[in-house]
Amino acid sequence: MVVLLPIIFIPVLCFILGVLLNYEIRKVYARSQYRLGPLLSMHGELRGLLGSSRVLQPLYDVLKLMFKETIIPRSARKGLFVSSPIVSLILAVLSAYFISYGGLSLLADNPLSIIFITYILIGVSLFWVLGGLASSSPWSVVGSRREAELMLVIEVSLLSSIFSSAIISNSLSIGGIMSFQLKSYPIILLNPFAALVFIIAVLGKLHFNPFEIPEADVEIVSGPYTEYSGKLLATILSSKYILTSVLTGLFVNLFLSGGLILPPTSIYNQIFNFIVFLLECFIVTLIISIVHSIAPRFRIDQAVSWAIKYLWLLSAFSIIFSIIIRFILGVA
Amino acid sequence: MLKSFKRAIEALSKPYTIKYPAGVGVEKYSSVPETLRGMPEFNADKCIGCSACVSQCSSGALTYMDAEGKRNLNINLNKCVFCRRCAEVCPEDALTLTTKFEIASNNKSELKVSNTIELSKCINCGNYFAPEKQLNRITDRLMSGLKEAKAIQYAQEDLPKYLHLCPNCRKTLSFKLNIHTRKHILYDTS
């Protein structure tokens, strides 16, 4: 029974964190455009007119979709169409277990957690692509093709930045990387290039500008998700929220020492670490949201050529740099 | 891209959205200019029921109906385009466009502005033909515009007798009552 508690608790925590981060993204995005954004509480005079409380907007979106009709196109491959979002949600939840939330984790101390999490993260995007292909709509086909092309260039950079951090800390487990940073310095100071590559890769994976290409709503009407509605769309949105918090948590774990400022000996230290973890997540999301706001969308060929020219170069350089840092640290 | 970044950061604390409806309390609607063309409104004292507005309405929203001795002027706000043509042509300035723009309603029958004018009867045939106020106004305007003494005298004699005749009766009785040429007056030199 005690074992079940973290198994249920961690995905729920991840989902709630994802909702909060998504709310922050939308709020900062709106505020940078001179707008107000989703409101947490209604203004005073309008409270009597429109009711007093608001639910967090991203949570409300998912809940609303659960009550809507799920339409499956007649010419879609029904099995793949229905199962792809579910599998991608399961994989996203699986990847949530490998993150350490400021000290709380289930599988972050597994000696091979980096390898597991990279595979699972690739799987989430892959099943979005499969769902789009099964939809039998010209828009989803174009969107899936774009997502597959984008994955090719983005996953390499993601992998290289994760492995840069693993090389420096000489360990393939997330827990090990975090304890290395507790003893030494946060890896963002030791190898800032890897952190930069990771942020750009996160933009690509979560479809934020300038990599909003697979979901470009002006050209292809939501890309792979065009034909989804109702509960299936809610599944996709939830997997997106969980992926947001997983990737942000992964960044904080790998590069900002996962909130482990004080050694996790007493309960007060652990609470402090958790709060620092949340704060760092919010700061990272702030940066992501501002980049999302000030950059227009690349065209897919421009994105691929830009990524190969600059991003891959930077990733290769960051790996070499981390080898050098490891050597220096090993000698010292 | 750096300049956009600076602008985005500056904008974070200065939302341009203002609360609807643009202010609270006394300042509500203060940003709405006086020249706004909103809901039309009749001034029942000044309206004489001439229906000049009906003929000029550009969308057919203004209609009139004569029934039971009254003339009903109706503005159907569903069709009104708030162009202000009716207010422009009204000879008495009885129709104005207020600045009220929140006229949405759940009830279609609420979206109507109307005015009722009494009609007067023809003294010959007894049918209702024209609004009483319009005939009074014609009298006032005519009397204030005439300058020659003889013209004023003729007008004062004729108007009470012949003004309240409907167009049909006026046509049929014109020769008998000699109101269309006053021939005998012209040749009278006394």
Add this chain to the structure above:
Amino acid sequence: MKSLNDVLNELGNILKPDFEITGYGCGGKHVRVKTSPNRLLDAAKYMLSIGSRIVHVTASDMGFDGIRLMHIYSLEHIDRHAHVILYAYGDGEQVKFPSVAQLTYQANWAERETMELLGVEFDGHPDPRHIFLPFEWPNPVESSSESKAGVKQVTLPIGPYHPAMLEGGFFKLFVDGEDVVDVDIKVGLNHRGIMKLAESRTFWRDIFLVGRICGICSVPHQLAFVNAVERILGVNVPERAEYIRVLMAELNRIHSHLLWLGIAGDLIGFKTLLMWAWKIREPIQDCIELLSGNRVHADSMSIGGVRFDVTKEQLSKVESKLLEVKRDFKKLAEDIASHSIVRRRTEGVGVMPLSDAREAGAVGPTARASGWKIDVRRDSPYSFYDEGHISWDVVVEEAGDVLSRVMVRVKETLVSIDICLQCVDRLKSVGGPVATSELKPFPEGEALSKVEAPRGELVYYIISNGMDIPHTVRIRTPSYRNIAALKFMLKGCRLADAPIIIGSVDPCFSCTDRVMIVDSKRGEKWTLSGDEFKNLAFKGWRG
């Protein structure tokens, strides 16, 4: 360089003996020439060879005389205001004319519209399909999509329902991977029958009808209509009214270009630019509301003047708002022009060289971005745009791609703000009435009037037969030409560029669809199949 009289003499020599000058308009510069149907092609060949462009091809049913087909040629490169309106009467029941579209693409859409409007046939038209009705009318539509050249292609429909377009238009793109191989454009989904409605209402009510063709360019439509009516009547507009008209027209242009800048940003994925540009646009809307009473439909024109007067405090508020807009917009334009990703998305995309622009008959900023210096305010000045009253410049760019179209509109906005400030200045000192007091009964006559709408050259042709209801109202909007010119720009582009190319000509589908099928020759009843009904079903309107 020849003069208008030389051109007319040569034309008379070519068309002997079917040449008769029947009337003049606009101080002798609009020349109406009557000829016979089978000489129309020779006249077209001559006019195109001296570099004139076809403004419009239209027809009108003149009762006993038959159907009159009019070709309107512009000779503005020879002389200001110079136009030749060449017409011919068709006779009999089966009316056939030779088609000018086989010589130039400019007349393509206009002749298809006339075919639908009056049942006229054009011999030799390269593409005699319907333009407003479904292509396959009256046969039901087939469900398969043919592929061209045997290559397996996907047909991607942009429209009628598409997030890229605020109104309904249908672009059938034949794509091969990410490359667009061919495009088929269908308009007519927003069709409300305005030209027919205008022929059954009095002139005064038509002013308000015509202002509601389009919500963005409401002022130029009313201005062109009122100019045409004033030319028929022969009244002069007082000075103060002209300045107010210029002020309203330029405010409209600024607001339209700022709106377009936001939409263009949205089409490349830069939603933030949409919000920033529309924030800057708010003071302009406040100005329009302050002066005229409505943010969208200003309804400011009347026959012989304007409908309201402006007070000194309104003018000072307008001036302060304009200065604020100028300051903010200059900064925004600099920020955007130097944004690296914006340049990547717009530079070299959707190129239309000058020769294509002339062949397609593009107008307005679309043509000026390809290096073609045409602007109605310079070529046929109306109101007070001539040098004696307001000084301003025509903005021209050379490259012909999407970035040039953006820069043309940005620079034009700054020029418009200057014009507005000059007008505000003059209005403080010029007094007088704001509407003419010459009242006349309506004579018989016809008039052509052109106005520079934010999207290009807007043409009105009105024929009056002495009643208070016009006999013929013919409207040619600039989007009509620009959307037809899209065919030249979209071939060979990438799929991701299609929305921004379509958006860069600033298509206003509400303006394009205003023709009514006045079809007394066909039978009254027709049945629509499911697919045809789907295509016809979108009767939204803007504004």
